Amino acid sequence: MIKILKDSYGRTIDYLRISITDHCNLRCVYCVTDNVTWVPHEEILRFEEIATIVRTFVKEGIRKVRITGGEPLMRKGLPEFISQISTTEGLEDLSLTTNGVFLHPLARDLKEAGLKRINVSLDTFKPERYKIITGRDLFKQVWQGIQTAREVGLFPVKINVVAMKGVNDDELLDFVRLTMDEPYVIRFIEYMPVNEKWNEESFLSVKKIRQRIESVYPLVPIEGTHNNGPARVFRVPGSKGEIGLISPLSNHFCGTCNRIRLTADGHLRPCLFSDLEIDLKTSLRNGGGKAALRQLLDRALKLKPLQHHLNTVSATKCHRGMWSIGG
Numbered sequence: 001m002i003k004i005l006k007d008s009y010g011r012t013i014d015y016l017r018i019s020i021t022d023h024c025n026l027r028c029v030y031c032v033t034d035n036v037t038w039v040p041h042e043e044i045l046r047f048e049e050i051a052t053i054v055r056t057f058v059k060e061g062i063r064k065v066r067i068t069g070g071e072p073l074m075r076k077g078l079p080e081f082i083s084q085i086s087t088t089e090g091l092e093d094l095s096l097t098t099n100g101v102f103l104h105p106l107a108r109d110l111k112e113a114g115l116k117r118i119n120v121s122l123d124t125f126k127p128e129r130y131k132i133i134t135g136r137d138l139f140k141q142v143w144q145g146i147q148t149a150r151e152v153g154l155f156p157v158k159i160n161v162v163a164m165k166g167v168n169d170d171e172l173l174d175f176v177r178l179t180m181d182e183p184y185v186i187r188f189i190e191y192m193p194v195n196e197k198w199n200e201e202s203f204l205s206v207k208k209i210r211q212r213i214e215s216v217y218p219l220v221p222i223e224g225t226h227n228n229g230p231a232r233v234f235r236v237p238g239s240k241g242e243i244g245l246i247s248p249l250s251n252h253f254c255g256t257c258n259r260i261r262l263t264a265d266g267h268l269r270p271c272l273f274s275d276l277e278i279d280l281k282t283s284l285r286n287g288g289g290k291a292a293l294r295q296l297l298d299r300a301l302k303l304k305p306l307q308h309h310l311n312t313v314s315a316t317k318c319h320r321g322m323w324s325i326g327g
Contacts, residue, residue: 002090003060003061004061005060005061005062005301006301007301008301008302011255011256012258013061013062013259013260013304014258015062015066015229015258015259016064016259016260016261016262017068017261017326018050018065018067018068018261018262019068019070019072019264019326020045020050020067020070021044021072021074022039022044022070022264023038023070023071023323024069024071024074024099024323025071025074025136026071026099026101026136026138027136028133030191030192036323039265043265043266044264044265045262045281047080047084049266049281049284050085051081051084051085052284052290053262054088054091055088056290056293057293058088058090059090060294063090063093064091064094065085065095066095066096066097066326067082069264069323069326070264070326071099073102073103073106074102079109080113082094082096082110082114083113083114086113086115093116093117095118095119096110096117096118096119097118097119097120097160098118098121099121099134100120100121100142100143100145101136101138101145102141102145103120103142103146103148104144104145104148107145107151107152107154108152111152111153116155117156117157117158118154118157118158119158119187120142120149120157120160121159121162122146122160122161123161123162123168124139124168124171125174125175126139126171129167129168133167146159150183155183157183157184157185158185158187158244159184159186159187160189161187161188163188163189163209164191165201165204166201167202172209173212173213173216175188176217176236178241179235179240179242179243180236180238180239181240182240182241183241184241185242186241186243187231187244187245187246188206188209188243188245190206190246190249190250191204192248203249205249206232206246207247210245217236218236218237219234219236219243220234220236220237221234222234222235222242230246230253230257231245231246232244232245232246232247233245254307255306257304260297260300260301261325261326262280262326263320263326264326266282267279268296270300270301270303270305271304272325276305278296278299279296280293283296
């Protein structure tokens with residue numbers, strides 16, 4: 001019998017995002033804070049602990065798992081871990097989000113281990129601008145990794161672009177043009193207030209992003225495509241790729257949210273933008289077992305809020321860094 005997980009508002013919860021490390025080799029302006037601190041190694045969940053959580057939750061109704069970080073490719077033994085969980089009965093989709101720096105040498109191993117698809121963060125095609133945004137001069141490695149991921153058969157390869165006014169908005173059409181001849185999925189994401197560096201003047205709404213694109217290229221909506229999550233998806237007529245627009249601020253998608261998140265140090269977060277967390281690690285390490293995990297999962301679903309409040313005066317701020325939550 002197939003189980004279906006529901007939260008208190010009747011939303012089906014079938015998607016688990018897992019941060020396997022809070023460490024990252026980049027210092028992106030929209031993510032890492034100036035006073036970043038890393039979780040001690042012994043507090044990070046071990047791969048066998050994460051595998052236990054995955055298998056337990058899939059039996060309860062989780063169908064999709066995404067591996068995130070920090071930067072997940074920094075963690076040793078990742079292909080072996082992917083192989084360990086990819087054969088979980090009932091798991092329909094296994095994906096990964098990365099900054100792409102270490103992707104080139106690992107892409108084939110990840111594919112052979114059972115990874116199905118991949119998202120790569122890339123906010124610019126200009127190496128000098130990439131260094132300004134990320135704090136590192138690594139554009140060439142990332143672009144090589146994206147190409148390798150496509151070559152080894154990870155599909156689709158999605159490129160996540162945080163669109164920022166006055167920073168990279170002059171490249172929106174360059175990203176669109178990439179989809180004309182290549183089957184990449186470009187996902188434009190609104191710049192979110194997740195650290196003290198957030199500048200409202202740099203915010204660019206999805207509405208304005210779409211207007212910019214449609215001033216040159218017509219966008220045709222695509223309905224019912226693969227694993228789009230919160231993105232509204234479009235295609236330029238005749239193109240091989242797709243365009244996704246994600247609007248967490250200007251038009252949030254909380255009403256259809258289907259996800260929960262596991263932090264690198266073993267806490268279950270019902271909502272990305274709320275500090276509410278359920279401690280799974282303590283239960284695991286105290287021998288709580290699968291029954292205890294199921295109870296904690298049920299508690300998390302009951303506490304999942306109807307929506308976030310990022311764009312309101314009474315906002316519930318997210319005080320934990322994105323690098324440990326997994327975004």
